[in-house]
Amino acid sequence: MEAIHWIIKKARQAMMDHQYAIDQTLGQRYKIEKVLQNGSYGIIYLCWDLDSQQRCVVKQMRKSKKKENVENYKQETAILQMLDHLAIPKLIDTFVYQDKQFFSMEFIEGKNIEDALFDSEQKYNEIECLKMLKQLTSIICYLHEKGVVHGDIRIPNVLVHHGKLCLIDFGLALNLHTDNKAREQQEHLVQEDFFDLGDFLLFLLYSSYDEETKKDRPWTEELSLDPKTTHLLKRLLQIDEPYRRCEDVLTDIVEAITLLSESETHASSVRVES
Ligand SMILES: Nc1ncnc2c1ncn2[C@@H]1O[C@H](COP(=O)(O)OP(=O)(O)O)[C@@H](O)[C@H]1O
Numbered sequence: 565m566e567a568i569h570w571i572i573k574k575a576r577q578a579m580m581d582h583q584y585a586i587d588q589t590l591g592q593r594y595k596i597e598k599v600l601q602n603g604s605y606g607i608i609y610l611c612w613d614l615d616s617q618q619r620c621v622v623k624q625m626r627k628s629k630k631k632e633n634v635e636n637y638k639q640e641t642a643i644l645q646m647l648d649h650l651a652i653p654k655l656i657d658t659f660v661y662q663d664k665q666f667f668s669m670e671f672i673e674g675k676n677i678e679d680a681l682f683d684s685e686q687k688y689n690e691i692e693c694l695k696m697l698k699q700l701t702s703i704i705c706y707l708h709e710k711g712v713v714h715g716d717i718r719i720p721n722v723l724v725h726h727g728k729l730c731l732i733d734f735g736l737a738l739n740l741h742t743d744n745k746a747r748e749q750q751e752h753l754v755q756e757d758f759f760d761l762g763d764f765l766l767f768l769l770y771s772s773y774d775e776e777t778k779k780d781r782p783w784t785e786e787l788s789l790d791p792k793t794t795h796l797l798k799r800l801l802q803i804d805e806p807y808r809r810c811e812d813v814l815t816d817i818v819e820a821i822t823l824l825s826e827s828e829t830h831a832s833s834v835r836v837e838s
């Protein structure tokens with residue numbers, strides 16, 4: 565009997581979370597070109613917007629996870645709507661089609677960093693990593709100034725195109741101005757974004773790490789970094805005194821980049837002289 569219930573439940577879920585096919589048109593406006601992702605939060609389509617004659621991305625909410633998803637959908641669309649930054653996709657529209665909730669947003673050219681690191685085996689040196697972190701951190705500073713925490717800064721949620729970074733996926737973002745959280749909790753959420761920036765930097769730095777032994781050692785031993793970069797990482801990862809304001813993170817990144825560029829220039833002039 566239980567098996568039948570399970571089959572019925574799965575069949576109902578499959579119907580509710582139906583994935584539309586290529587060339588179908590959603591809401592009489594968005595013609596599907598490709599399914600970008602069929603994840604646990606929703607289905608992401610690359611579409612052709614018949615109105616504006618432009619590419620865009622359409623996100624379909626999962627209906628089977630109704631309660632949490634309605635909340636996420638409201639948050640994500642409200643937050644995207646209030647943001648205006650070149651490195652964040654703009655919300656185009658929200659709509660219901662065949663009883664399912666969708667929203668459309670600007671298409672951002674590029675590859676997500678997860679694919680760049682693991683499929684394309686892209687490698688970045690320390691200074692390139694810091695420059696990428698600087699770009700991402702200035703997007704985060706913009707968000708925090710608006711009272712928004714992203715909550716999900718990870719390599720699959722950052723796109724890169726010709727060295728320019730964009731931040732996507734506001735599915736777990738929160739607007740602290742409207743979300744009555746206690747002050748301590750707000751600070752905790754802000755610091756979680758900083759922690760994720762630290763984790764993001766570690767992913768980038770490990771792209772050019774060549775494993776010498778099979779034994780796992782902590783990053784402080786495996787990576788040979790400039791002391792300024794180590795200091796930055798330790799504060800981001802809350803090993804040392806955590807940052808409280810995004811501007812301070814940015815200042816330390818800029819300082820680390822400057823010091824590294826100076827020592828690189830110095831090293832190359834020494835090489836030329838000898
Ligand atoms: N606006 C966009 N422009 C280009 N690609 C996008 C856009 N939004 C999402 N994608 C692609 O779809 C993937 C999943 O999108 P995301 O919003 O992160 O969904 P999920 O909530 O399922 O993680 C991303 O990793 C990215 O490759």
Ligand SMILES: [Mg+2]
Nearest residue numbers: 720721732733
């Ligand atoms: Mg994502």
